[in-house]
Amino acid sequence: MAETAARTDAPIDPIALRRAFGTFVTGVTVITTRDEDGSPRGMTANSFTSVSLDPPLLLVCVAKAASSHQAFTNAGCFAVNILHEGQVDISGTFASKSPDKFQSVTHDHIHTGAPVLTDSLTWFDCTTHSAVDAGDHTVLIGQVRAFGTSPTAPLGFCRGRYASVKDPLPAGWLASHGVIIGYLIEAGDGLLLRSDGRGGWVLPSARRRKADSQLVVEGGDALRLVPEETFLYSVFDVADSDPGYLVYRARLAGEGEEVNLPADLRFFGIDDLPYEAIATHELRSMLRRYVRERQAGRFGIYMDSDDGGRVAMIDGEARAWIQASQDQGQ
The missing domain is CATH 2.30.110.10 (Electron Transport, Fmn-binding Protein; Chain A)
Incomplete structure (x- = not known):
């Protein structure tokens, strides 16, 4: 009792x-x-x-x-x-x-x-x-x-x-509730894409954003990234029944070094991206915006909304948060 x-x-x-x-x-x-x-x-x-x-x-x-x-x-x-x-x-x-x-x-x-x-x-x-x-x-x-x-x-x-807490996830529970963490990975004049196995191309993705310094790619080496050049780039949904996307822009560290890439990963020239083989309208639109901004050398962050979304442009060089906070306090 x-x-x-x-x-x-x-x-x-x-x-x-x-x-x-x-x-x-x-x-x-x-x-x-x-x-x-x-x-x-x-x-x-x-x-x-x-x-x-x-x-x-x-x-x-x-x-x-x-x-x-x-x-x-x-x-x-x-x-x-x-x-x-x-x-x-x-x-x-x-x-x-x-x-x-x-x-x-x-x-x-x-x-x-x-x-x-x-x-x-x-x-x-x-x-x-x-x-x-x-x-x-x-x-x-x-x-x-x-x-x-x-x-x-x-x-x-x-x-x-x-x-x-044991066995917390019923089978299939996350099928329509996930968030895909995608990466726009730059190296030289190229951008890394992954084959979807059906003749199309998608962004390389990660289970979750583990660290700024690397991206673990299934079947290959962990790709080393430049921490100072890894930024949130786009947040959007594709459809109510599909996962949403968080997309980060990143640059491969040690450019010119040999990297063990799985067969389904390939670098495309920035002017040769296979738009016609990109699965969704949202990804194609994001890639076209990325190319325009990369050519202009001025990037923004896109947030999805009911009226077409918002883009906030980023000005200036990236700085560590601690340094920025110290500068603001002076």
Whole structure:
């Protein structure tokens, strides 16, 4: 029989209550945002709940005592990153007071500008729908603007410790919910494409964006990339029943060195891309935009939308975030 309080009107013991709450098995998330000067902020949290599909809403609870509470309540946007079973160390880092939490994770801006941990099990990029005062916490309700997921097993949490979740993925569950991570890989005047086995060509892809410095290609060597020249280039859907695309632009490191490429990978000259053999209109349009921007030496980032999408042009040379932050603070 479950243990109960002796009297309903007796004072609630907060320690005992915390332990009781802790018997509910949850996942583990890292919630992220940016403060007023643009610096990324994040913390580990397991108080996450889906709220609504129409409109798409979720909620997280942020303790008022948290050092990043003000950043979350003021930013107008945040991301929820659900961790997978291999990210116990990430959970610990973001639960700490470390000033360099984001140095150990790969993160990007997808839609709102909040840092998205791209190696996580699932991420949701949200604008703040509302904030509700709730005792010693603020409940943030977010409207989902973009999301991505993967078939990795989730990281569980119960009774103050991490828990394993076995066999989490029913067969076929991810078939229409995946995100393809594609790469525009440059080398000299060429661009790398992969044969689809049916006479067509697609972009090389990765299971998830593991690191800026390399791309593991099935059946061949890991391709070394130039970290300073790896950027998000395009985010779009093809159809409701197909995966969406995150496309990165990258440059092959050590150009001129011999690379062991599988037979289905081939470099095409920038003026000789096989547009007629590209499977979808969206990919063909993206490649034509890429060629125009490469010839002009000025690139943009494309985000899909109902009215045809948005392109934000990038000006200037790339700089490390730490250096840019220091320059802004001077």
